[in-house]
Amino acid sequence: MAGRGSTSNVIAALASFFIPGLGQLVQGRILMALVQFIAAGVIWVVSFGTLGWVVHIWSVIDAALWKGPR
Secondary structure (H helix, E strand, O other), X not given: OOOOOXXXXXXXXXXXXXXXXXXXXXXXXXXXXXXXXXXXXXXHHHOOOOOHHHHHHHHHHHHHHOOOOO
């Protein structure tokens, strides 16, 4: 996987835009995908649908800026 701005990171960010954590799953980061998916779901429910965007946007940014294993 290449650095940030690469095509794979753009695809991962788009995937996370639709479902939080899906982009991390595409990148092979299963634990982070689960964390973001569950956190987004819990916050959406607890905040009555108002603060879930915080985790949702975090998921997109995390997928877009991930640099891969070193």
